[in-house]
Amino acid sequence: MWLKKYSEIARIATGLLPRRLWISLLDPRRVALLEACLIGLVSGLAAVLLKQGIGLVGGLRVHHTEGFPVWLKLPLFGLVGGLIAGWLIDRFAPQATGSGVSHVKAELASPQLNHQGFTLNLRLAAVKLLSTILVAGSGLALGRQGPTVHMGAALAASMSRWIPTSPTYRRQTIAAGAAAGLAAGFNAPISGMLFAIEELLHDVSSLTLGTVILASFVGAVVSRILGGENWDLNLELTASLAQFSALDIPFLLLLGIATGVLSGWFNRGIVASLELNRRLPFGLPGRIALAGAISGAAIAALPAPFRDSTGLREFISTGEAGIEIVAVALVVKFVLTLVAYGSGASGGLFAPTLVLGSALGRLVGLSSQTLFDIGDPTTYALAGMGAFFGAVAKVPITAIVIVFEITTDFNLVLPLMIVSVTAYVVAEQVSSGSLYDRLLEMRGWSAPTASVEGQVLSELVAAQVMQRQVETFDSHMALKDVMTAFSKSNHRGFPVVDRSRLVGIITQADLTNISTRQLPEDTPLEQVMTPKPVVVRPEDTLTQVLYLLERHNVSRLPVVDGRRLVGIVTRSDIIQAESRKLTGRGDEFRKVEPSYPVYLTRDPAVGQGRVLVPLANPKTAPLLLQFAAAIAKANDYELECLQVVAVPPHRSPSETPVRTTSSRRLLKTASRIGRQWNVPVHTQVRVAHDVAAAVLETLQERHIDKLLMGWKGGTRTPGRIFGDVSDTLLHQAACEVILVKWGKFVPLETSRTSSLSLDRWLVSVGGGANASAGLRLLPGLVSLGKQTTVRLCQVFPPTPNEPDTSFLNATAQQLDRQLKGRVFALPSFGLSVADAVVDLARSHDYDAVLIGASRRSLLGRALQGNIPREIARRCDRTVVLVRAALTEKDEV
The missing domain is CATH 1.10.3080.10 (Clc chloride channel)
Structure with missing residues (x-):
């Protein structure tokens, strides 16, 4: 009922203030x-x-x-x-x-x-x-x-x-x-x-x-x-200064040992008293009443200062009490606290432990002063006060600070630390663990063992389960086009972006409200969308994501890095993550020791996406960087350059000293090429056990859209298609992956000074996601040449009938409108796709071959015939292999 009334009041209040003001006022951190x-x-x-x-x-x-x-x-x-x-x-x-x-x-x-x-x-x-x-x-x-x-x-x-x-x-x-x-x-x-x-x-x-x-x-x-x-x-006590010298250290250590032993007995006594009271034949009111009567009778037999806690503290602290009275106070307070707490009465142990520690400290201080004329009883009392409390509750830092805040005396800090640390170590030997944990165990409670579901929700973050390929609407899109897109889609909502920056969201409910307002069909989407939607960050745990999904009754949430949309996470993504854990298929979530960045540079983040280029070979790195810069320039992307320094498995990446001179020299080349192409360049050097794992970490952290890697064209590792690193990244990298093998006519020896020039391109097409991804790269790749020509090739099996070249011709016409150079379409015939492509490349003297012809994933096709690998191994031209970004239905 109260929540319903609160919601009504909130709705009325939000109607009185502008929406943006309420969004600002209800920011979670300000509310907190x-x-x-x-x-x-x-x-x-x-x-x-x-x-x-x-x-x-x-x-x-x-x-x-x-x-x-x-x-x-x-x-x-x-x-x-x-x-x-x-x-x-x-x-x-x-x-x-x-x-x-x-x-x-x-x-x-x-x-x-x-x-x-x-x-x-x-x-x-x-x-x-x-x-x-x-x-x-x-x-x-x-x-x-x-x-x-x-x-x-x-x-x-x-x-x-x-x-x-x-x-x-x-x-x-x-x-x-x-x-x-x-x-x-x-x-x-x-x-x-x-x-x-x-x-x-x-x-x-x-x-x-x-x-x-x-x-x-x-x-x-x-x-x-x-x-x-x-x-x-006592005010006079708190205003005085503690006295401490090197001669006090042995007696302070003795006080710490005595405090640790007594506090351990105190914890054991509390537990024993609770167990004893459970066996009494009457209920909680009777047990507390009995403890009250015993406490009253004991105090009545003692001097007047014992009759209230405040008086007892002052009596012990002011120095009026002698050794005998302090010893009696220590024993009586110890026993009566066990009696009172064991009965189940409502009351704390903080104050009794402070008084017990004060009494024990004054007792040791008076003894050392009487026997050896060493020590100040007041200093010992205050040090014992904090040490006893810290040893009982197992919070030595809090105990030290409590006494310091009470006394505001800096001279007391060192004695407090000596006694508290000693008492804590000794108490752990006498009675290990926190008293509060022991009390909970007595009530049948134990620390919860996290379920698989709880582990998934608390350990995984949005970046690990989100979908990176998101269908979005542009903010300038006309309302009629939005209506058409909704009618052809099963989605109930779409993020709205402006240059990859999330600016709003549009849902079917919004369209229903729009239809009642009868807006013109050419109304821009930015005027009708819901601005500032509920979002999550890549580092938010699935617990937070699931809470927001439930709280706002939505099925998906955009994931943003700053304002840039980097993915979307749905309820089904969370369910799939839990399913992988339960079925043992969650290897991608396995926690290993992460790589460690030792060098970072950042340019302004002004692009719509990022291309990651792992650099390893200094000879080919400049050529690979020019290749990447051309792609980044054409797509308005930023360039992310990575150098991985591998260390042995037995050494921690964060603790292994490495030299980064050569790595930084290589990354400076990347910055120079970025300036030549007017592309923002970010660089980093990571120390890691495994190169592929370091690249995958970078893909997640930096929200990479395309991964560009050099490839030597083959591998001797049994069971591998392209190589250890390449195969791993093709399997696990969710973004688009591009492998480049340089041809024999590329001047590798002079690559530091020469420019990459690729004029004649052979592009093998056949439909599918990989072919489309390869074609989308061409506007950037052709900028690497001066007078570029592109030949589209589709391989047909030999047959007396005329092949269906409608797809090939349509693709050529569409591509010709995008490129400045000339585009030709020519069907080819052969029993083997690899043989046909290799023969064409050699006979017509092409500079580069772009492969994206498989309707299945590139690696899946390779496993069934190794077509891309065969072309790259047998062709002496530059070969570019493209694997499109993975979706939920992909096999890879």
């Missing part, structure tokens, strides 16, 4: 930052309310009931408060037990775990608030910072449901709420951010950092303004 501010504000207010509530109930328990004897008042408060808190949790939100940090961690690790009781919602936040006020205010030895994390995450999760978002963004929103809760609980924004990254998300992407930092900052500011200046530490 705005929502982060709101999450920080709400989490900060919740933390302040929790702090004030605990202070009110705790003050009533300690100061406002003097008429009651202490031995009766404190146990009674613990009993009643624990009973009411347990009833609230048991009745309204059973998942509100404990600190809540483990619940948040489970939700972030597996957002689909709602059926296991980890749901984050407003009810949970409200119950957590009230039960924590009752538990902490009634004297149980638990803190409020863990619950603020849980409440912040629950509030953020509720807000994310009001505005539909992707699963990835929802995780970031929940993490931002948790970070804001911790930042508000300690008035420490940096600590909140680090805890979310170090313990909860393990993600440092730009959007995650932005939302978490902003939410933490706002939460801490709200808490500091409304709830107090610091974390209830």
Whole structure:
């Protein structure tokens, strides 16, 4: 109901503002930052309310009931408060037990775990608030910072449901709420951010950092303004400077070892206490009430400073307590925390661990000062405070920053680091792993094992599954032509481009609306299309793609690199990717160690596409570059030049030192030729285990339209047609592939200074995609000659009947209108296509032969007869082999 009302309000609001303004305001990153501010504000207010509530109930328990004897008042408060808190949790939100940090961690690790009781919602936040006020205010030895994390995450999760978002963004929103809760609980924004990254998300992407930092900052500011200046530490303590010298290092190491051992026992004790409480014969309210009564009775028997947590912290920190009192405080706080947390009460472990660490640190500091006159007990107390918390939660970095933010003392950083690192290492030996993971395991939760479908959606990106050949409409296309194209196509929508730049989309629904407006037939498409369509980037995961498909109820999404359309991804593409994984046919998705770029140059990206030229042989490279530049110039493409440096398999490409002097010299030649042809040239040198793999990576990263390679004309590798690299690229490269074998009349020795001149072309045609691709290259190829002539040849088997040359003549007429030179059409006869083409090339002295005659894929035809290979091997002229860009139905 709320979402329906929200949608109605949104529709009304969008009608009041221009469309472009709304598109700008609703940019995902701007919405994310705005929502982060709101999450920080709400989490900060919740933390302040929790702090004030605990202070009110705790003050009533300690100061406002003097008429009651202490031995009766404190146990009674613990009993009643624990009973009411347990009833609230048991009745309204059973998942509100404990600190809540483990619940948040489970939700972030597996957002689909709602059926296991980890749901984050407003009810949970409200119950957590009230039960924590009752538990902490009634004297149980638990803190409020863990619950603020849980409440912040629950509030953020509720807000994310009001505005539909992707699963990835929802995780970031929940993490931002948790970070804001911790930042508000300690008035420490940096600590909140680090805890979310170090313990909860393990993600440092730009959007995650932005939302978490902003939410933490706002939460801490709200808490500091409304709830107090610091974390209830004595002001004189936080204003003092820590004292540290080299003589302290052995005692700090000793403190780290003791902290690590005690924190490991503490983690084991928490688990044992929970298991013991499960065996008690009464429910959650009774267990919490019993823990409250025990805590009250124990505190009643101790001095007055033990009767509230704030007083105990000040008593330990100010130095008034002696060794005996500090030791008693350490033991009592340790035991009562285990009792309280094991009962299932709502409360956190952050504050108790900080107090325990402070007590242990002061105990070591007082001992070293008494025995050896070395050390400052206050410095040891603060160092132990951070170390104990870091060793329990396994977040040493967050622990160091929390204490530093509380004290704002740079002199404390080094002692903190020494003790925290030592404690962390020792604690891992005593009780390995995070306490929160152990708590989740006790509830039957384990880290989710990603399914094949989940692996596909999270590991693959749009560039790996998209269709690179996209049917598009030009933005200047007339409306009547658009109508005609739709009537002949099964597609329900087409991207609209202007010089390969995506500018809009047109769908059948748009045409239906247009027909009701009765627009003129010559109306340009740019006036009726939908501008700024929903798009994805090549690096977006399939999780994000699938979310957008569902969110906007569409069947396909354009893939853009900047504004350039590079492909389209559909639901069927995603299904096929999953199918390949399930059937074991997903070799193209197999992750191997990628190549490593060590040299890059970039010209302005002003072309409509790109031609990739891998360069290997310095002798033929200038000729190949002239060949590529001619194609790029004719098609308004950019030139991408690649040099691959191969390294042994046992060495990592990113860690292998290589010399790029000769490679850069070769790429400078490419830049010079590009300037001569007025073509933008991009160059790069990659270090890789495999040349073909490096080329495939470049094809994906740079969104290449045509791949041009040199070929020596044969191979000795058994089972290969053209060679190891060529065969692999013909199989796997989705773009158009062009192989060039230079003839004996091309001056290879003087290629650095001579110009490539190819005047007489023999083109073997026969229909099909490869033949069409070869013919499309001719306008660029003929620019390599001065007085170009082209002969189109179609080979017919010997027969007494007249051959059907209608296709040959029609192709010649169409090509003659495009080329400046003369085009001739002449049928040829022979039992072998290869023999006929080779004889024609030799007898009529042609400079180059262009092969694109197969109706099947070039490699498929080669496997059935090796026709292209036979022509290239036997012909001493320059031979150009063309394989058209692959489609979904291609066999290759």
